[in-house]
Amino acid sequence: MKMRLVLLTFLWCGASLLAQDYFPDNDGVKAKNNNYTAFTNARINVTPSQVIANGTLLIQHGKVVQAGTSVAIPENTVMIDLNGKSIYPSFIDVFSDFGVAQPKKAKSQGRSTQYNPTREGFYWNDHITPENNAIAKFKYDDKKAEELRKVGFGVVNSHIRDGIARGTGVLVALNATGDDADRILDDRSAQFFSFKKSIAKRQSYPTSLMGAMALLRQMYSDADWYDKGNSDTKDRSLEALISNRSLPQIFAAGDKGNVLRADKIGDAQGIQYAILGGGDEYEAADAIKNTNAVLILPLNFPDAYDVSDPYEANYVSLADMRHWNQAPANPKVLADKGIDFSFTLHQLKTPSKFKASLIKAVKYGLPKEKALAALTTTPASILGKSDKIGTLKPGSYANFLITSGDIFDRKTTLYENWVQGQINVISDKDQKDIRGEYDLIAGGMTYSLSISGEPGKLKSEVKQDTNKLKSKIAYKNDWLELSFETDKGEKRYRMSGRTYESTENLSGRLILPNGNGSTFKAIKTGALADKKSESAEKDQKPEVVPVTFPNVGYGYTSKPRSETLLFRNATVWTGADAGIMENTDVLVRDGKISKIGKDLNSSRAKVIDATGKHLTAGIIDEHSHIAGLAINEAGHNSSAEVKMTDVVDHEDMDIYRNLAGGVTTIQLLHGSANPIGGQSAILRLKWSESADDMIFPNSPKFIKFALGENVKQSNWQSFARFPQTRMGVEQVFINYFQRAKEYEALKNSGKPYRADEELEAISEILKGERFISCHSYVQSEINMLMKVAEKFDFTVNTFTHILEGYKVADKMAEHGVGGSTFSDWWAYKFEVNDAIPYNAAIMAQQGVTVAINSDDAEMSRRLNQEAAKTIKYGGMSQEEAWKTVTINPAKLLHIDDRVGSIEIGKDADLVLWNKHPMSVYAKAEKTLIEGAVYFDLEKDSQLRESIKKERNKLINLMLKEKESGGKTQTPRQNKKERFHCDSL
Template identity: 50%
Template sequence: MKKVILSVLAVAALSLQSRAQETFPRNGVYDERSGLRAFTNATIYVDYQTKLENATLVIKDGKVAAVGTKVAVPQGALVVDMKGKTIYPGFVDPFSNYGLPAVARTGGGWNSPPQAESKKAGAFNWNQAIRPETHAVELFKVDDKAADELRKLGYGAVLTIHQDGIARGTGSLVSLADKRENQVVLLDRAAAALSLDKGSSTQEYPQSLMGSIALLRQTYLDAQWNAKNPDKEQNISLKAFTESNSLPQIFEVSNKLNAVRADKVGDEFGYQYIFKGTGDEYQMLPEIKATKAPFIVSLNFPDAYNVEDPYEARRLNLSDLKHWEMAPANPAMLAKEGVIIAFTASDMKDKSRFLPNLRKAVQYGLSEQEALKALTATPAKLIKGEKYVGSLREGMQANFVIASASLFDNSAVLLENYVQGESYKISETPNDYRGIYSLRIGSQPERKMIIGGSAEKPDVKIVATDTLKGTLLFSGDQLTLAFAPVKNGKESIRLSGWSTGKGFQGEGQNTDAQMVKWSAQLSEASTAQAKKAAAAKAAEKVEMGAMVYPFADFGRTAMPGSETVLIKNATVWTNEKEGKLENTDVLLKDGKIAQIGKNLSANGAKVIDGTGKHVTPGIIDEHSHIALDGVNEGTQSVTSEVRMADVVNHEQVNIYRQLAGGVTTSQLLHGSANPIGGQSAIIKLRWGQAPEKLMFQGADPFIKFALGENVKQSNRSPVYNIRFPQTRMGVEQVMIDAFQRAKEYEKSWTAYNKLSKSAQKKTAAPRRDLELDALVEILNDKRFITCHSYVQSEINMLMKVADQMGFRVNTFTHILEGYKVADKMKEHGAGASTFSDWWAYKVEVKDAIPYNAAIMHNVGVTTAINSDDAEMARRLNQEAAKTIKYGGVSEEDALKMVTLNPAKLLHIDDKVGSLKVGKDADVVLWNEHPLSIYARPEKTFVDGIAYFDLEQDKAMQDNQEKERLRLIQKMLAAKARGEKTQSAVVGRRGAQEVLHCEDVDNGAQETLYESEYHKN
């Protein structure tokens, strides 16, 4: 065996002869040998699906010259006998930063002044996060230390990307040979790179995920405009962006939701991205498959959590525990659904775990062929480098790796990696000493010694009256062994020896410090048995818990379905002219309210006894911030281009908790950090459905405006006093200016659209501006305003601005001084969505009174009670009931303030908000009077589906607790086996954020107004 290795090393010495670069002069003599050599008697994978036995591979000049079972060895070739070895194409990593400078992230502290404009000098893009003019090939430098680390994993080539910014420029396909840069670059511009992370940009915008998505969307539009109007503006960045769009588009995302979000942008502009994910794609498999995107998949599976401390273990979400168990199955689950996958080692800090995790992925269901394909052919094809790397066909780069056995055999090791025909030694073939031995130590009784584990990392057990673990270390044919012969004994027997071919012998020291001779005789039958046992263990079926929807606490193993439901003999609050009906039945069928009346019947219906119970429409929260990954893009005065629909997170548990409080519909609003904020999303709380399926279909679009302290950043650090506006007068001017620009923008498009087609070809089209598009929609009554407001002077101001500019304010939200201007609001046509009794939490609410809602209602203003708080939304029925105490509102009108009235404000009262035949079956069954503090929903239906059921909730919690305990026991067992663990506190995926109007996302969630309690 050693002789074969030495012959390979001898050939490796000759590999230094690589050809000179013809354009580079050299000092000294030339050595340009061809490196002709033939590897014979090998098992060769020409590609992932073509396996040849007893085959020959011939390489010359750093390329494959021939491969096959009948290849003649060329005259003069150095011959290397590969009997018993397997040759694979060199692996290709489609996502790395090899050879590129580290990304320097600077600035952005809490007290750092905001940077509104780019600091990059030159004719570049206005935003530093858009840097498509960056080309990896211009920054690349061979790094032999980093290359060696990758070569040891089997990699021969990588796509290297400067991973900085949203539009990151182009990446290069490079080999990992230790040569000059000009020789290792295979494709200088192999792919374009994108992300939603602004990277090293010190510019404030974007500050949020929705801002990043909006910036990317606007960049596509600007690049299109710039390409058609090169004489209007010279922009190096936009030109580079357009040029790179013809390349494969590799989009790095931080989670599966961002992949789905980014895919929508790609679809909008006609680009199919290749996503570099993080390993959680299986959690949204139908949506991931629907993107039709290939995925670059991480093999960085999470470690088990250290759950020995039960208090720390309770801090883990069930999803954290389940992800540890299920993550290794991610590649197999994707492949089974037909998703194209390629592997990357880029996320792995501990690169030694790459091959074990690859084999683990196979153990969890991925076929060996699919695994090899994901390492070689697929990544090469994705970046259009398949003529260079990914297989071993004539003319391709001589990139291949030599393994001691099948790559997926736990005992196999990588011996050598050839890159562009040059050999890089990885390791030697390990001697396999696993088996069962008869151990004799001096005159002591014979013991049984079992050497198990893997050939690379064997372990040992000594069996006598007790089974004892020992420490075992091999160095070639030499070994040392130590174990404590007595349970809990402190003294150890220490042995040193060598292999005899049929066992071991040597000398050692027993517990009495006496030198003794020892020997261990191998049992051949036992060796075979041990190997069979090891193989059987490797083939053990992986057991995993069930997938849940959503992948979060209170997720279900199966989604609830629509049923025909008949609720009998209940008190029914219709919110219609019929009022409150006693001893009445309600039939829900096909997602609609089918009948309301007495003595109803329906074949096949599920009958619920409603005696003593109450049925109401589902509660509607006009002002909410649940289910969002970020709430403010607070960097600019006007951010009407951002969309809350882009950042809806269906896994946030507050959806389920609010269903438990009877809420069925919520308007998800942008925060209050700027006068004109982002576009709203109206959702139905269909717990378990993906974000797109939460959207309230057919609902009018809304947008958030804001007045008062927040928009002028009164309570933020003084360094922020440079952003306009800083006064309430300035807020008015921002509004007027924005709508004046929108009017001029609309005129320019109107004029252009009136031109004939021939005239349009000769005339530059106006630049499309997403910010102004939204404002034009407001002017044309196609988008509607919900405005954060407190003080009467500002409420009056905005209504005057609206009258002046030709639009209407649909809803004033919070509106705590609404009682002062209710008559003017009614005249303007504005509604109100307010708190029941929150006051005194900041200066501008000092005049708030609990009679506010009742006064506005009595004047004739459509008035709703909202939450602006995830906890309050769970008891909006009680908040509505307070209007009975403060103002004497009737019970039915009080209930309408959280049902029909918010539906009217959101223009969805034709579908929800009351119980009427033909409306959506968004219905709540309460255990008693819905305005009572003792009331709680027993069932909450959305579209006739019981997304919350009190009885099922109890069973679900019991099952979840059992699942937690099962996973905790499994983790404890993993730790006992010696597997690495991570902290249950530091390592967890993180608690879900509860967001409010004033929260901003600046790399991490942080509170904008520290001095305020979180209501506004």
């Protein structure tokens, strides 16, 4: 009792010293508490790697004075004996919104869309708000602070979670007794960014991930230009961005792919972001390691799916099942790779779930030292505050936890969380722990009693024989209150008693159901009986299924590599002057076609018997929307600055399906939401490789233009954006080309100019460095764009769709533009009513280079059959028909020197068909890209069996999880949207 009075006196005095010392005190005599507090006989974790056994921690004025085994104790010291207990630095969350008012979602105004900014004197885009400061919206909330302190946090870095450039954060100590002058450790702690636009602003641009990336690039470019004094007007957003450059930079990415995208943005600016992940980084650990970024990891491990209903179980994809199984190992995988990371409460429903998730990560192999670093030293390092927080070194804030033992043991109790030298009691460390198994004697009967739960929140279970009775328990300040009911609730027994250190048994007063008084006794029979014994739990290692490339169904355990292959005795469709060669051998070496001829030999080659089979070049789809995370940036009438290479989805199952259909290369095109769309990505469908490794090396530059109903927005009744007519579409082109000419002239003048990513791309068209693929239908508009191009002295490269191409084929040939069309689509909207299936053949007869494309994920894997339709509709020869999906699209994409035909020296992008390649019965047995087999029909059968077995294993693991009391979620179908030109 005496020690408690001393401690209370210390705390009262300590609170007064937190007030700013130059403030007048009109409430009493000024006094400064210079006392020390020494915590002795504790296991002190000074840092994750420095542990002092049976040590002393000395603090004064809210700071650590010393920690060690031989600490000199001053006379004016309050002594606290922590024999058998542990001390850890309090935790730090660098990605919080604690105490910061978050914006409210802007009210919807129907179909009305806002294209222009709403602010003057700030950046042109409302989602760029680096001038925002979290401190201006900060209000300390002790109720929420208490929730955070209860799970071990002492400091949080809070910010406004809204917008693309979000402004600065505020670093806050969760000090319950001080004021903001004490708590605010830094009012400009970091600068925050994301790919998500503000919910409070209605400006439409950007509408896509690629738009957000382009906006960030332009923002940084504009800041550099502004910083050099080139602007005649004041921009408070850019000034704030420039002013905040010296702060830590934190980027909210949210998943493995966006981690890599954010790092690319940073690399281009010489910025190393600390990046918020999403828990799936284990799938791209090697690539993330190469970023050198420090990650901020949420511990939001998914619950198992309730797969007890076999029909509902079918809804859950293998990828989602795997993520449930693999996600808890994410921190362990990253730690093994040497990737630094911190933990955050972000995405957890409540802070109370944090401890279980943290312990789960450790159970899945995360070393405890790494786990502690992720909560202390790493977040402190991210914030540049390692000298003040995150450790218990001299001079650091006295932010520390007192626990009953190892903080990563689920049975460990957190007693106190000290923040800036101020105590916050979580559980009374001096209170006796009464958890265990008892024989309860009450009212002449003996019952079994189990007391479990956390020390501050106990649970009781009372049984009469095997019958569980309704019970309730409360325990505080060594006083126990217990009640239970018998006879279906008709009889209620109420007990109250005080516990004593001298005995493990419990006793006290009992009130019987009839109101008479008596006594009860609970005799302890042993420790709490776990469902699993301690040793069994330690020995049991979670079973984690292997990661594949990509980590979805039909992913590969190893990435294909180029082989030396000899295809013997095939029917070879060269697509060149040699035509179709019967009973011919093709040798593939070093990713190239090495030899073509009869009776070839190579001692090192793997021989493939192709007798009765057909070998062709890989199919090329000039117009595709598979393998994209987004298709349209619809926020402006021109989005020439956006890049499809930014949003390649290397995990799209349609890549694998296309390989099974013999497709090896595609042009991933922007959609047709605006007259001037985004820059294309030419991809090789290298299933198992990263998005970057799928991009065709040294790709020619392309951009998507569009004509017709979509760009004038007649199909979705939008009236806010220019253009609204086909005439307006022409004026958009003329305006942008004229601006690009003037921009290029300014660049070449040597005068200062503002670099503009949009006009840079359009200037490349005028210089012949970038080619246009134009979505088109109606002959009048086709003529219009050719005339606009001729006015500005360039040639349109490709009209895609071009379903009225047969009407203007002679003019197309004269202009020099190619046509990439459907084989037999028509009448699916008004502007294609005049389409005919003879279109491709008629254009080809006029000398136009013609390709058959898909624009559809389902059609793209049957382009061999689409090519065959040109034989029926127009009488093309077999060879010319096959060229519409091989060498002709290669010519349109300017890659025909590398792919599209079987010729010596070209890349070995090949398909081996079991039958005539344009037969409806033909199957691709092997599909090669640069000599590596990316699809194999025999391996496909093996994968199907492997997937069945893995699904069954994961289902059984989830059933076990449910049976053992684990939480589950309802099965759901998580299907990727298939994109088309007009997908928004």
